[in-house]
Amino acid sequence: MYYIIYSIFYLISLLPWRVLYCISDALYIIAYYIVRYRREVVLNNLNIAFPDKTEKEKIIIAKEFYHKLIDSFIETIKLLSVSKKEFDKHCKVNAEALNKHYATGQSVQVLTGHFFNWEMINLGSSANFTYPFLAVYMP
Template identity: 50%
Template structure:
């Protein structure tokens, strides 16, 4: 079954970009006009994130988001067969030489990013390296529930030399690479909504009191990575600019959670610059601080249910 699925998507990927974008326009009509995919969630997120914007502006952003979401799909599928030369005409990597300067000194790197623009294209970052083409470029990800599509997306990310590592296995991989004396750049998508038992920090983000992950920062500190924020832009359809902006090259010297705090401030600036390209269909504010305080307590850094709340594992989700 997977071979059949892969063959279908590979065949689609062979189509020229102009044909794929034509298909994306058709998909937009189905997804937005007919199905209304997660439209209630998108509208709720946009209205609460930008209370200063009027209805007309919010609808403009909403339509732009759905157009981009369909483009994201066809651009990602295209990775299965696109040549390196063609791909580099669609994405420009800026400040990659700064990453390599840390490799020269023997320091590994981490890239912290959000679900903005097409993050799948970052699997091709290694194509921009000159002196360190052997460096490991990887993405830490949360496996999809559907096994076949999880396999497909791993193959897509591997197609441009990227290494795809499940989040629960990343430390094992990093220890292995360090033992082998290999340089690495691993990307941490850090704007997901954590489960209740993983909430250790709340931050202001897009007009919300937002629960955030801190696990990525702890790994960066442990590995002493030079940490970069991935600032992505989409100046025109089919063209992306990815700029690596240094957050710190001394992570252990910063106060706890400072890297995470800086990341969310930078990500909000990026989103406000052009909100259309953020993943608004994700219900990332479904967990509130009020409910957390009512149902849970923090004991020695561990989140546990209060006595009057369920003690089942379902209560922690």
């Protein structure tokens, strides 16, 4: 089963970014409006996190969340076949600043918020840094 799913994802990953984002838009509509995947949980969490926001504002945030979630899923599939040149066009990593510090013998630590596709940043960082790169995650 693994090889079947991997093969399907690999074939999908060969599609251009533009087509993949169109697929992502369609999957967003399906996930948010039709399947309503964990929609009540998301909206309930937004009620807890943002008690002062209006219902309309919370729905906008929920829709943005779903759109970004599906985009991240599609981008992760694309990583199965993306070339470094194509990746560098899509994801900018400013490695020069960190490489400069590392070259002087300084340790380098980067802390980020959860606002992007982790798989993409890991691939981009490991390909552009001149030193070993390790990602650490804590739930």
